[in-house]
Amino acid sequence: MSAFTRWSLVIATWLIVAVVLILPPLLVLSEALRDGLPTALQSLADPDAISAIRLTVEMTVLSVVINTVFGVLAAWLISKYRFPFRGVLVALIEIPISVSPVVAGLVWLLLFGSQGWWGAALDHYNIHIAFAPAGILLATLFVTFPYVTRTILPLMEQQGRDAEDAATLLGASFWQILWRVTLPDARWALLSGILLTTARAMGEFGAVSVVSGHIPGMTETMPLHIETLYNGYQSVAAFSMAALLAIMAMTTVGFRAFFENRARRATLAGDAGS
Amino acid sequence: MSVHIEKLIRRAPGNPDRLLLDRVSVDIPDGSFVALVGPSGAGKTTLLRSIAGLDPHSSGLLTIDGRDSSELTPRERNVGFVFQNYALFQHMTVAKNISFGLDVLPGRERPSKAEIDGRVKELLELIQLPNLGNAYPQRLSGGQRQRVALARALATNPKHLLLDEPFGALDPVVRRTVREWLRSLHDRLGLTTILVTHDQEEALDVADRLVVMQDGRIVQDADAGELEAHPATPFVMEFLGETLTFQGTVSGGLFLPEISHVVPFPVAIDEDGPAVALIRPHEVRLAADAGGAPVRRIGSRYGLSRLAVDLNGRIVEVLGSSNEQIFPSGAKLHIDAARLFRDGMLLSAKDGRHAAAA
Numbered sequence: 004m005s006a007f008t009r010w011s012l013v014i015a016t017w018l019i020v021a022v023v024l025i026l027p028p029l030l031v032l033s034e035a036l037r038d039g040l041p042t043a044l045q046s047l048a049d050p051d052a053i054s055a056i057r058l059t060v061e062m063t064v065l066s067v068v069i070n071t072v073f074g075v076l077a078a079w080l081i082s083k084y085r086f087p088f089r090g091v092l093v094a095l096i097e098i099p100i101s102v103s104p105v106v107a108g109l110v111w112l113l114l115f116g117s118q119g120w121w122g123a124a125l126d127h128y129n130i131h132i133a134f135a136p137a138g139i140l141l142a143t144l145f146v147t148f149p150y151v152t153r154t155i156l157p158l159m160e161q162q163g164r165d166a167e168d169a170a171t172l173l174g175a176s177f178w179q180i181l182w183r184v185t186l187p188d189a190r191w192a193l194l195s196g197i198l199l200t201t202a203r204a205m206g207e208f209g210a211v212s213v214v215s216g217h218i219p220g221m222t223e224t225m226p227l228h229i230e231t232l233y234n235g236y237q238s239v240a241a242f243s244m245a246a247l248l249a250i251m252a253m254t255t256v257g258f259r260a261f262f263e264n265r266a267r268r269a270t271l272a273g274d275a276g277s
Numbered sequence: 278m279s280v281h282i283e284k285l286i287r288r289a290p291g292n293p294d295r296l297l298l299d300r301v302s303v304d305i306p307d308g309s310f311v312a313l314v315g316p317s318g319a320g321k322t323t324l325l326r327s328i329a330g331l332d333p334h335s336s337g338l339l340t341i342d343g344r345d346s347s348e349l350t351p352r353e354r355n356v357g358f359v360f361q362n363y364a365l366f367q368h369m370t371v372a373k374n375i376s377f378g379l380d381v382l383p384g385r386e387r388p389s390k391a392e393i394d395g396r397v398k399e400l401l402e403l404i405q406l407p408n409l410g411n412a413y414p415q416r417l418s419g420g421q422r423q424r425v426a427l428a429r430a431l432a433t434n435p436k437h438l439l440l441d442e443p444f445g446a447l448d449p450v451v452r453r454t455v456r457e458w459l460r461s462l463h464d465r466l467g468l469t470t471i472l473v474t475h476d477q478e479e480a481l482d483v484a485d486r487l488v489v490m491q492d493g494r495i496v497q498d499a500d501a502g503e504l505e506a507h508p509a510t511p512f513v514m515e516f517l518g519e520t521l522t523f524q525g526t527v528s529g530g531l532f533l534p535e536i537s538h539v540v541p542f543p544v545a546i547d548e549d550g551p552a553v554a555l556i557r558p559h560e561v562r563l564a565a566d567a568g569g570a571p572v573r574r575i576g577s578r579y580g581l582s583r584l585a586v587d588l589n590g591r592i593v594e595v596l597g598s599s600n601e602q603i604f605p606s607g608a609k610l611h612i613d614a615a616r617l618f619r620d621g622m623l624l625s626a627k628d629g630r631h632a633a634a635a
Contacts, residue, residue, distance in 0.1 A: 085290065165364035168331050173378035173433065174352040183381070187368045 028249050034242035046240035047247060051220045055228035055244070058136065062224060063204040066143040070200055074151025075193070079185065081152075082159035083167065093156075096149050107145045108213025111138055115214075134216030139224065142210035147200045154196030155189050162188060191262055198259040202252045279469050280305040280328060280437065285337035287323060287493075297323045298334065299493040307436075310463050310470045312480035315490035315516070321473040322361075324490070325439050328471065329358050341437070354437075357430030361442040363422045365414040371425050372397050372410035378433040400428040403462075420451045427459075431466070438463070438470045444479060456483050477517045489513050511618050514555045521561065521593050523554040523612060527624075532617060536588050538570040542613035546624050554615035559596040562611040569607030586610065 035043045046052065080086075081093055099107065113119050115132035125132060132138045166188070170180045186193065208226040215222040219231060225248045232241035282303045289295040298320050305311050313321040326332040327339065330351055339346040341354055366374050373380075379393045388396070401407050404424035414422055423443060430438065443459075444452045460483050463470045474480050480487050481501045488498045489512075497509040508514035511522070525534040528549045533541045546552075559581065563572065576583045581596040586608065595610070617624040 165360045165362060166366055169358065169360060169364040169429075170366075170377065170381075172329060172331070172351050172354075172356065172358045173381065173429070174350075175377070175381040179381045183377075184366055188366070190368075 035246040043243040046243045054220045059225040066204045078152045078156045104209030108210035138214035147203045150200040151196035155192045158192045202255040279307040281340045283338040288335045310485045312472045312484035314480045319490040320493040356437040357435035359426045359440045363426040375428045404428045438468045440472045527552045539610045552617045556615035560614040561595040563608045565604045566609040567606045569609045
């Protein structure tokens with residue numbers, strides 16, 4: 004490749020990245036600070052805004068914890084055991100990536116909404132899932148389910164079963180093996196998957212939008228609240244909230260890049276030593 | 278009887294018609310050093326894993342110290358296992374790897390920290406790596422990893438040591454040293470050792486007894502001398518070393534080779550019929566024979582001459598002493614040290630001894 008072509012490609016790549024990836028958050032930030040930092044901060048202190056931030060944090064923490072536990076379990080099962088329809092299970096785990104979140108949200112409504120299959124029965128016992136935090140949690144869980152599994156699965160498959168067999172023969176119990184052998188060895192990949200889940204959970208809009216019912220101060224997460232504010236012409240408040248959400252997500256992604264880098268260096272060091 | 282196996286069958290998961298182990302029976306007494314040998318896919322590793330309790334068997338009996346292995350927990354089986362790729366815990370130091378078997382003991386059985394540290398120190402000295410306790414496995418060479426894996430397996434004082442191709446990844450010189458060291462360790466600690474290898478030389482070198490496997494079955498179970506003198510099948514003979522094969526017929530107490538320039542020799546076998554003679558290249562004797570097969574020197578091995586003999590277009594390589602003259606006018610081959618087989622089985626002499634020895 005000639006120097007000219009190479010440099011043209013590099014410049015074109017950076018241009019695209021600048022326009023598509025760097026410009027939007029910068030614009031969001033500048034819009035948020037249009038009337039100065041105090042105004043922006045004040046808008047975040049609004050009760051509905053605080054409620055949205057709290058709900059987002061709660062939903063994110065819950066989804067991350069639940070999906071980490073089940074994601075590790077799924078990856079472990081798939082990578083270490085051979086069982087019927089294993090391939091189907093692997094494909095199923097990827098459904099949330101391929102299906103539009105809105106569709107997922109509608110499914111939850113169909114099941115749990117007051118007009119849904121189980122809606123009447125749930126109403127009878129005074130259990131509220133649609134238009135309630137429980138529904139938001141279900142939607143977020145669905146959307147973020149694949150990330151932990153998909154990040155640690157390749158690593159666990161590469162680990163094979165020998166280290167675990169060795170631990171078994173040395174007398175370790177199932178939990179000792181999981182805690183002392185399998186997970187520590189996969190820790191960087193696991194952390195990366197958890198952070199990816201976190202970023203995705205915070206930003207989820209489509210599925211949550213359908214099941215939540217958009218009740219300000221009750222069932223609005225940060226992305227939903229941003230939309231409400233924006234539609235209500237409160238653009239500074241909307242952009243302040245958007246900037247906060249973007250900063251939270253980017254911090255998460257930044258951490259992830261940092262840890263991935265460490266993990267890669269650890270692997271490289273390992274290869275060099277062998 | 279330390280490890281006793283009777284008619285063990287293991288079916289391939291997902292394909293019950295395929296037998297990974299086919300009616301395997303073997304006894305491994307206390308203190309013995311047994312090598313499971315055979316080509317890849319013979320079932321050696323499968324058998325080793327079954328003994329360790331890592332893979333279940335479909336039917337048959339497997340007892341360890343008289344107790345049915347399926348009733349034993351991994352800890353009760355009392356085996357140390359060294360994996361082919363060592364399977365060290367990459368995120369733990371060498372010391373932590375070695376102490377793992379002690380660290381996971383339940384509280385009341387676990388030795389104190391000082392005792393564990395002492396044991397680790399002792400094992401590090403045993404494997405001659407006293408200063409590497411704080412190193413991570415990635416930093417070690419193949420030979421060092423192998424010894425760490427061995428130390429880890431020995432930490433809980435197992436009675437049985439199972440090794441799966443433990444020398445596979447080592448270079449030839451290191452292999453030999455580790456082999457000798459392993460043998461001395463076996464003798465010193467009074468272990469019962471079962472070694473899986475596809476390298477027959479290694480097995481002959483280190484083990485008291487070889488169990489030769491093929492297609493999930495045990496073909497022969499004997500010591501090196503017996504395997505060499507009375508190989509049960511041509512496969513055993515070929516597997517254990519370089520072999521020359523001569524087709525022929527047994528007739529009236531003589532083996533008559535099909536190919537010319539090979540001298541017929543007397544055998545003590547009553548039943549006449551086709552037979553095949555298998556012989557090691559160094560057991561062939563050459564004699565001058567005007568108009569015989571042309572002989573050419575093509576190199577040397579172990580201080581012996583490698584000679585290529587042209588038997589009407591079929592070239593066979595034999596080993597002769599280096600001062601033996603090249604036969605300018607040709608030679609004939611004496612193969613009376615050969616073992617004779619018919620229908621894939623060794624032909625025994627009528628006095629019960631090996632046919633060719635008569």
